[in-house]
Amino acid sequence: MPLFSFNRNSDGDLIVLLVLDLWGVIDYLPDEVGDLVQLTYLGLRRTNIEASAYYRVPRGIGTLVNLHTCAGVHVDAGFASELSTLTHLRKLDVRNACEDHASELFAAIFKLENLVLLLLSSENQYLGTPLPELESFSPPPHLQELSLCGRLFEIPNWLASTENLTSLRLLYSNLLENPSSILQFLPKLKRLF
Numbered sequence: 001m002p003l004f005s006f007n008r009n010s011d012g013d014l015i016v017l018l019v020l021d022l023w024g025v026i027d028y029l030p031d032e033v034g035d036l037v038q039l040t041y042l043g044l045r046r047t048n049i050e051a052s053a054y055y056r057v058p059r060g061i062g063t064l065v066n067l068h069t070c071a072g073v074h075v076d077a078g079f080a081s082e083l084s085t086l087t088h089l090r091k092l093d094v095r096n097a098c099e100d101h102a103s104e105l106f107a108a109i110f111k112l113e114n115l116v117l118l119l120l121s122s123e124n125q126y127l128g129t130p131l132p133e134l135e136s137f138s139p140p141p142h143l144q145e146l147s148l149c150g151r152l153f154e155i156p157n158w159l160a161s162t163e164n165l166t167s168l169r170l171l172y173s174n175l176l177e178n179p180s181s182i183l184q185f186l187p188k189l190k191r192l193f
Contacts, residue, residue: 122150
């Protein structure tokens with residue numbers, strides 16, 4: 001029995017699906033998910049996909065040009081290279097970010113001009129695993145909400161230039177410096193966690 005079954009119309013096209021929020025013991029996504037070009041929300045947070053030995057996201061995810069939210073995705077070379085084509089993306093939740101793909105991931109995120117919410121988590125953030133080196137990262141211009149989950153050695157210098165930021169979360173950061181020192185550079189900031 002297949003893990004997923006997608007209905008097709010008489011032309012063989014997949015039926016329009018706007019939201020796909022998965023739960024449970026799911027280890028991989030079939031390639032057919034890449035054919036859901038009208039998809040606006042892809043949620044993978046409550047699955048085993050991030051810990052699976054299979055590929056984490058479907059090949060061809062870059063064809064989901066109408067995607068507005070992508071939640072709980074594990075970064076691998078395939079995802080990082082296709083991410084920059086998702087130009088309508090407004091919310092991105094990236095899990096298990098590591099140095100292996102950091103430069104590709106950061107370059108792709110910078111191209112997402114419509115991105116307003118970014119959650120970036122390190123591998124095993126609960127155990128104090130550091131986030132990838134963030135000094136080479138440049139945030140998209142309209143970013144309003146930023147969550148960094150994982151150990152930070154210092155507050156990134158570019159954070160002071162995110163003038164549209166209204167919410168900042170620094171979870172499991174173990175910072176030695178007080179993050180409130182950046183408040184003077186963030187005039188729109190309403191929430192600091």
